Amino acid sequence: MKYFEFLNKSVxxxxxxxxxxxxxxxxxxxxxxxFERGGALIAVRIPKQICSDSQFRIALAHTxxxxxxxxxxxxxxxxxxxTLHPEIYGSPIYTSWLDRDLGYAGLLAYEMNGTVQTKLFRGxxxxxxxxxxVHLNRGVNQEGLKVNPQTDLNALWTASIGTKFTDILQQEVPQGGKLLDFDVQLFDAQPAQFGGLENEWIYSGRLDNLSSCHAIAEAFAAGQPLEKDFQVAAFFNNEEVGSETREGAAGNFLKSVLESVSSLVCSELASVLSSSLALSIDMAHAEHPNFVQKHEPNHAPILGEGVVLKINSQKRYASDVFSSARFKLLCEQNNIPYQTFVMRNDMPCGSTVGPTISASxxxxxxxxxxxxLSMHSIREMTDVRDHEKMTLLLRAFWK
Known part of the structure; x- marks a missing residue:
């Protein structure tokens, strides 16, 4: 599946x-x-031979x-x-959602013949x-736009007063079914596109973290069974709200899957995992040409210059001296350039599913x-060359 098609469909x-x-x-x-669990998915490729020293090569991302x-x-x-009243999920940049053509999509749960069934939905x-x-908000350019998420983000959707949104969703339910519940969200309706003089950039919604999901999936799908190691691609839901759900990295999903396949190995799961390696793949902050002062000197990744190794002494990232060394060796053995990111001491650092999985x-x-660039905006920006290098790195990891 082509990258842009993947981005446009994954709403x-x-x-x-x-x-x-x-x-x-x-x-x-x-x-x-x-193995599927709602908005989470895990793929496991069994090796040709299962030995007592078989290991897991795991790549992690969030959906x-x-x-x-x-x-x-x-x-x-x-x-x-x-209007439709929304609830904030995660930490979006509110202003980026204004004056945009927004679609709505999600999952519908309905009753049919006494059982609960589900259906994907895209309006x-x-x-x-x-x-x-501006005539009604004269100071907007001098003071900046301030958005109250409770009152200022209602989405205009029809001039037909009295129309219920649930009635529209009911029309999407198969005949004879009754809508019970829904999980529907707004999304940027503008398709992904190239940018830059040489089409070197990608402009799209949801690049964090669909870019990582696509790189993992492409590399995994192109792979073949290894001699003795398991290949695992794990895609979790709810990372943006802390991961502590049944579909999130803090749940038991991955552990239960690994336990089920590790029964094929004579060794204890804990022993196998301690000698294995996981790549937690999530987006990194590139240096912004208009705000270079926001980055730690000598640790500011540049668009187009390779995969980013993320390090944080407060352990907001899972990288340590042992796992970082294995990553660097993998890059050097396959001629894949890499950069290093460290957050400034006077700014808090975000996190990923990495520390959760590593600890548990x-x-x-x-x-x-x-x-x-523009992480958590409705419209984000990456570089084609970095996506290609990430995919190459994952192919090397699984070969």
Whole structure:
């Protein structure tokens, strides 16, 4: 599946899982097993021979992204317009959601013949959150735009007062079914596109962390069974809100999968994991040409100059001297350039699924990612060359 097609189709975690499955199924083999849990997916390729010293080579990413989720009772009306009230998911940049063509999509749960069933849903209409005109907000350019997430992010969706959003969703339920619940969110409807004089950049929504998901999936799908090591691709939901869910990295999903396949190995799972390696792949902050002062000198990744190794002494990243050394050796052996990111001491550092997985499973883990700009904006920016290098790195990891 082509990269832009993957980005454009993956508008919710549930849709991301479907596009991942389609990518895998196009190149599936009898040695690969899939495990699905809502917006999370794990793929495991069994080696040719299973030995007492078999190890796991694991790549981790997340399927979710900051967004605006439609509340259970979202209908609001004012000034002759019906609006949808959202709830904030993660930490989006609020202003980036204004004056955009927004789609809505998600998962519908409905009753059919006495059982609960689900259906993926993507609406064919667009909504919008307009800004207040400058004539009514004279200080906006001098003082900056301030957005109240409770009152300023209602999405305008129809002039038909009295229309219920749940009635529209009910129309998407198969005949004879009754809508019970839904998990629907807004998304940037503008397709991914190239940018820059030589098409070296990518502009798209949801690059954090769909870029990592795509690189992992492409490399995994192109691989073959190894002689004795397991290849594992794990895609978790809910990273943007702390991972402590049944679909998140703090849940038991990955551990239960590894336990089920490790029964084929004579050694204890803990022993196998301690000698294995996990790559936690999430996006990294590239140096911004307009805000170079926001970066730690000598640790500011540049777009187009390679995969980023992320290090934090407070352990917001899982990288340590042992896992970082193994990552650097992998890069050097395969002529793949890498950069190093460290956050400034006077700014807090974000985190990833890496520390959670490393601590809970006891597996050496290194945090890496592609450099990007506008992280958590509705529209983000990466470099084509970095995505290619990340995919090459993963292929080398699994060969």
């Amino acid at each position: 919710t975690p549930y849709h991301t899982v479907e596009t991942l499955k389609a990518l895998f199924n196009a190149k599936s083999d009898k040695n690969t097993r899939f 979710d992204f900051p967004t605006l989720k439609i509340t259970p009772n979202p209908d609001r009306a004012a000034a002759g317009i019906q 064919n209409k667009f909504v919008r959150i307009p800004q207040l005109a 499973l006891g597996i050496p883990t290194v945090d890496i990612g592609e450099p990007m």
